[in-house]
Amino acid sequence: ELEALPPITQEFHSVLNKVCEQCYSDFAPDELEVGVREHILQDLEAFVRRQFAGARLQLFGSSKNGFGFRQSDLDICMVLEGQETIDDVDCISIIESLARSLKKHPGLKNILPITTAKVPIVKFYHVRTGLEGDISLYNTLALHNTHLLASYAAIDRRVKILCYVMKVFAKMCDIGDASRGSLSSYAYTLMVLFFLQQRNPPIIPVLQEIYDGKKKPEVLVDGWNVYFFDDLKTRWPQYGKNSESVGELWLGLLRFYTEDFDFREHVVCVRQHARLTTFNKQWTSKYIVIEDPFDLNHNLGAGLSRKMTNFIMKAFINGRTVFGTPVKVFPPAYPSQME
Numbered sequence: 617e618l619e620a621l622p623p624i625t626q627e628f629h630s631v632l633n634k635v636c637e638q639c640y641s642d643f644a645p646d647e648l649e650v651g652v653r654e655h656i657l658q659d660l661e662a663f664v665r666r667q668f669a670g671a672r673l674q675l676f677g678s679s680k681n682g683f684g685f686r687q688s689d690l691d692i693c694m695v696l697e698g699q700e701t702i703d704d705v706d707c708i709s710i711i712e713s714l715a716r717s718l719k720k721h722p723g724l725k726n727i728l729p730i731t732t733a734k735v736p737i738v739k740f741y742h743v744r745t746g747l748e749g750d751i752s753l754y755n756t757l758a759l760h761n762t763h764l765l766a767s768y769a770a771i772d773r774r775v776k777i778l779c780y781v782m783k784v785f786a787k788m789c790d791i792g793d794a795s796r797g798s799l800s801s802y803a804y805t806l807m808v809l810f811f812l813q814q815r816n817p818p819i820i821p822v823l824q825e826i827y828d829g830k831k832k833p834e835v836l837v838d839g840w841n842v843y844f845f846d847d848l849k850t851r852w853p854q855y856g857k858n859s860e861s862v863g864e865l866w867l868g869l870l871r872f873y874t875e876d877f878d879f880r881e882h883v884v885c886v887r888q889h890a891r892l893t894t895f896n897k898q899w900t901s902k903y904i905v906i907e908d909p910f911d912l913n914h915n916l917g918a919g920l921s922r923k924m925t926n927f928i929m930k931a932f933i934n935g936r937t938v939f940g941t942p943v944k945v946f947p948p949a950y951p952s953q954m955e
């Protein structure tokens with residue numbers, strides 16, 4: 617039922633390429649904005665330490681993984697010095713008392729503790745910048761996956777651009793908000809990375825599969841192995857073999873997920889190059905299955921309804937037609953401020 621695409625000319629590839637490059641330069645934050653985030657973090661840490669003496673705050677998510685937007689939220693993880701972990705009961709009581717304390721911060725508004733979520737958080741709104749943020753406790757795996765994503769982003773400029781394009785596409789098609797039943801930015805980023813690993817020749821390696829010696833090193837966090845190769849100065853064997861443009865890759869990605877990848881059969885899995893099946897994982901009841909790189913019990917697509925799954929697949933199918941049909945002019949402008 618997919619419509620046939622006309623042949624893609626060199627000229628159209630260059631149009632696609634421009635659109636992708638433009639998307640990146642329009643939405644990537646500059647150094648100043650990166651500095652503002654660090655500044656807010658330091659101010660918050662100083663404030664929080666008045667009540668929790670050993671508190672340490674750290675940014676993660678898109679403020680740190682290389683795929684942040686100007687208006688992306690501030691994802692902050694708090695730990696207490698000298699304390700390795702926290703149990704659920706303590707976590708909720710600290711979140712509640714943290715919320716009470718933040719309500720007294722003059723620069724913040726809309727303080728809201730959310731203690732029923734899988735990861736309890738305090739949400740806030742930073743008045744001067746208009747940024748939203750949340751603070752979670754001991755979200756250690758998220759710090760590690762942030763570092764993993766940042767490492768992939770650092771390997772090749774095309775990784776970064778494509779992840780931005782994917783996020784803009786998801787927001788524009790209204791398929792990129794996990795709190796409203798679709799997939800998170802994080803899930804779409806994993807889809808892009810998986811595609812780039814599976815491309816032939818690959819654009820990026822599988823960092824979790826690179827190691828010296830016979831056995832994969834084990835670095836356990838919350839019971840999961842968070843090892844990955846992060847010595848990015850060492851070149852991997854197929855480095856630089858793929859010379860496709862970002863535009864070609866973007867259309868390639870839309871075609872991959874609509875024409876080649878069999879969601880019924882396979883898992884989007886960035887931790888190994890060999891295809892993992894939904895059967896292996898006992899995740900056959902879901903159509904879109906995206907495995908977290910470290911928490912192997914976590915399927916990022918678990919919360920999708922059937923209706924939402926269809927809606928997302930339709931967005932990819934339409935995207936394939938729109939970006940796969942040559943036009944001479946740039947597609948109509950997208951809104952320059954993302955929500």
Ligand code: GTP
Pocket residue numbers: 676677678679681683684685688689691758759761762794800801802916
């Ligand atoms: P934007 O905020 O949309 O720019 O992207 P983001 O990568 O910061 O996404 P988000 O704020 O939704 O999530 C913050 C971080 O939480 C992610 O980057 C991951 O490091 C981590 N994370 C781990 N598991 C999950 C998950 O199941 N859902 C989401 N949303 N985030 C997760």
Ligand code: MG
Pocket residue numbers: 677678679688689690691
């Ligand atoms: Mg975020």
